[in-house]
Amino acid sequence: SLPCSIRSFSEAAGVPVGKVLGTLMQMGVADININSQLDLESAELIATAMDLTIELKETETLENSLIMELENREDSEDSLIPRAPIVTFLGHVDHGKTSLLDYLIGINVVSGEAGGITQHIRAYEVEKDGRSVTFVDTPGHEAFTEMRARGANVTDIAVLVVAADDGIMPQTEEAISHAKAAEVPIVVALNKIDLEGVDSNRVLTQLTEHQLTPSEWGGDVEVVRTSATKGIGMDELLETLLTIAELNEYKANPDREAIGVCLESEQQGDRGVVAKLVVQNGTLRVGDIVVCGSTYGRIRAMTNTLTGSSMMEAGPSTPVNVMGFDQAPGAGERFHVLDDISKAREIAETREDASSQEMLSGVTTKVSFENFQEM
Ligand code: GDP
Numbered sequence: 380s381l382p383c384s385i386r387s388f389s390e391a392a393g394v395p396v397g398k399v400l401g402t403l404m405q406m407g408v409a410d411i412n413i414n415s416q417l418d419l420e421s422a423e424l425i426a427t428a429m430d431l432t433i434e435l436k437e438t439e440t441l442e443n444s445l446i447m448e449l450e451n452r453e454d455s456e457d458s459l460i461p462r463a464p465i466v467t468f469l470g471h472v473d474h475g476k477t478s479l480l481d482y483l484i485g486i487n488v489v490s491g492e493a494g495g496i497t498q499h500i501r502a503y504e505v506e507k508d509g510r511s512v513t514f515v516d517t518p519g520h521e522a523f524t525e526m527r528a529r530g531a532n533v534t535d536i537a538v539l540v541v542a543a544d545d546g547i548m549p550q551t552e553e554a555i556s557h558a559k560a561a562e563v564p565i566v567v568a569l570n571k572i573d574l575e576g577v578d579s580n581r582v583l584t585q586l587t588e589h590q591l592t593p594s595e596w597g598g599d600v601e602v603v604r605t606s607a608t609k610g611i612g613m614d615e616l617l618e619t620l621l622t623i624a625e626l627n628e629y630k631a632n633p634d635r636e637a638i639g640v641c642l643e644s645e646q647q648g649d650r651g652v653v654a655k656l657v658v659q660n661g662t663l664r665v666g667d668i669v670v671c672g673s674t675y676g677r678i679r680a681m682t683n684t685l686t687g688s689s690m691m692e693a694g695p696s697t698p699v700n701v702m703g704f705d706q707a708p709g710a711g712e713r714f715h716v717l718d719d720i721s722k723a724r725e726i727a728e729t730r731e732d733a734s735s736q737e738m739l740s741g742v743t744t745k746v747s748f749e750n751f752q753e754m
Pocket residue numbers: 470471472473474475476477478479489495496497540570571572573574605606607608609
């Protein structure tokens with residue numbers, strides 16, 4: 380439930396704001412002003428203390444009702460068809476995430492990267508052995524943390540890339556905890572196996588110490604020895620991923636309004652805002668009205684993230700570059716397709732207001748139940 384300010388509490392209860400503040404101070408709550416936020420419990424306590432009979436309830440916003448309905452809509456079993464697994468490469472910087480992805484999709488991005496560091500989230504859907512796979516390469520673990528924090532779990536399978544010469548490093552550990560928190564299967568790519576004198580047993584021991592026991596040691600984690608530069612183990616890695624995908628039978632309903640996640644976005648001169656979205660369910664089409672965080676718009680054009688060719692529609696698991704948003708949506712924001720542009724605008728504006736209020740209230744005290752208990 381959203382907290383309400385002391386100002387709106389006094390307005391709703393029809394008592395002067397000074398009286399509410401006075402009562403709170405008498406109750407021993409310090410450092411408060413009219414913008415301090417009350418949670419539902421605290422509001423009830425003050426109402427009792429002031430002998431007010433008020434009914435406290437959460438307001439139902441258009442956003443709540445519409446978005447919740449879209450999020451929670453159940454797809455009937457017979458509307459579901461197989462979708463491509465979404466595979467994310469995670470691991471310590473320089474361990475070979477970008478190189479592995481480059482090899483798998485047959486391009487070379489790594490050699491053109493500024494300072495050898497991935498700046499963007501890359502996401503491509505490719506055909507492998509007649510089946511589609513969506514690969515996501517992250518510019519480092521921060522991006523993944525941010526997306527997870529917003530509940531935007533896009534990945535189905537995590538490939539933990541560990542360089543055989545370095546072993547488990549701090550960012551590898553963070554990647555492990557993210558993948559575990561996301562409760563997705565983990566496949567380890569033990570990379571740079573081509574280097575002289577690497578000791579893969581040392582890395583297997585480290586993995587075991589992190590509760591990732593390799594299957595060759597009786598555990599349930601597949602460890603594939605790879606070299607992205609020599610092309611070693613790449614077929615095996617792909618096969619392992621496709622086998623996991625097959626076991627999990629990822630499915631979605633292409634015949635509904637699209638929902639999914641924004642991976643990143645930017646303002647690109649003449650083209651305006653370009654947002655990289657991944658469709659998680661449904662089909663996204665040119666002309667659709669979309670709301671994403673506090674941005675909205677009608678999709679003007681979409682392009683394939685790998686080839687740049689234009690697309691009219693994007694089904695489940697498809698990453699796509701989308702033009703038509705009024706502003707750049709944030710990484711990790713969920714998007715929804717609505718049937719009415721004025722509803723989309725209203726929701727976007729409500730969210731924008733809410734987030735600016737949050738910023739304002741960030742400098743005020745939040746009065747909570749615990750404050751009262753301390754008196
Ligand atoms: P990322 O930061 O995890 O994306 O790592 P990159 O893919 O950018 O790779 C970092 C460096 O390691 C680059 O210079 C790659 O050429 C090199 N590299 C990647 N994979 C291998 C490998 O399997 N063997 C060797 N010897 N070098 C590799």
